[in-house]
Amino acid sequence: MTRTVIRGGLVITAAEEVWADVLIEGERVVALAATGSALTQSWTADTVIDAAGQYVIPGGVDAHTHMEMPFGGTSASDTFETGTRAAAWGGTTTIVDFAVQSVGRSLREGLDAWHAKADGRCAIDYGFHMILADVTEDSLKEMDLLVEEGVTSFKLFMAYPGVFYSDDGKILRAMQRCADNGGLTMMHAENGIAIDVLVEQALAAGHTDPRYHGEVRKALLEAEATHRAIQLSRVAGSPLYVVHVSAEEAVAELAQARDKGLNVFGETCPQYLFLSTDELAEPDFEGAKYVCSTPLRPREHQAALWRGLRTNDLSVVSTDHCPFCFTGQKELGRGDFSRIPNGLPGVENRMDLLHQAVVDGHISRRRWIELACATPARMFGLYPRKGTIAPGADADIVIYDPHAEQVISADTHHMNVDYSAYEGERVTGKARTVLSRGTVVVDGERYLGRPGHGRYQSRTTCQYLI
């Protein structure tokens, strides 16, 4: 079995920071010991990676991606091959993507379709959540089978009527099922019925520009849906994970629920922390690049998000990576903002943007790892195989240079999309060497990974419940 030693770095996990050497055998971490100790001196290895002056962190776990998802009359532009390669470049070594049930079809068909897209193509490890687009007696029964086979989380939509939307009755039934089978309900919490009225009224008034996307998808309608989702989950007795939280008022709903000791969790995304309605209002239809749902909010909301990340009212930062090219895809919505495909690229940028948050003093180094690696792994049943560096864990490890300076740009990124949402953003820190299950997949400017290295991850149920 190949032995690799990573020497001299600062190992950072959610629990501690320690100057330690890491011994890897094959695909797993087998030991950690203080740098320079007699024990580590005795370790022999086929490969020695010098991490002096660097951080040694667990590979990122991005629990919210949409590779090649059909949406808005087109398909997300990253395939599993290109998207997972870009993730690796950015220091993410596991994604959990959303398989989609089509209306009138079974969950099994949806899941099989996602395996067909992903299997044999991913550069890094991957798992699936299931989007419930059609809650029926049959699909409710199927949920139990999926949980048994390791698809343990289900996304429901209070938004997008006629596409993914479920009414409260369907949501309650799915939540009740999760209460029985241990699944975790993930909620897109926006009042889509009310939003559609406002969309119609905005278009009728000639308000067609991308910025109106932000105006009709009101913070109060995110907060209302978040509140309703929480009450429904209480009635059902099931845990709840609210995805892509962007509004201060929604964070307040989560905080109130969590103060009661409920198993209610929140996720936010870098776009809500670093971008705002200022970008959505860019002229010449450029704002379309920033159309996603929930929408970007006025900058004043960001303080509540950062606070939530510190207090754990928000527990996870995922990307909701759902890229659409500006040319030919976002352009579908010229003259009608409601036809702009919803979603932003970001799977490559998350670890760096969150490190910038460390540099800026918003969060600590350990909290960075907790939000981006450990908690998503726990939340979605991947821990401690993923999300930490410890004996027995998969050797998904990033040697991270905390002093590297970079400017984010579409000219240099690896995502298959023709713009960057963070174009020109200066960040300090960069993944230097990335290991996926013991294999070096990125080494400086060299990509050494391959499609098919990534392995499907069957997941246990949520390990984060109170």
Ligand SMILES: NC(=O)NCCC(=O)O
């Ligand atoms: N978020 C977004 O705009 N697109 C992806 C689909 C979703 O997560 O709702």
Ligand SMILES: [Zn+2]
């Ligand atoms: Zn969503």
Ligand SMILES: [Zn+2]
């Ligand atoms: Zn999403």
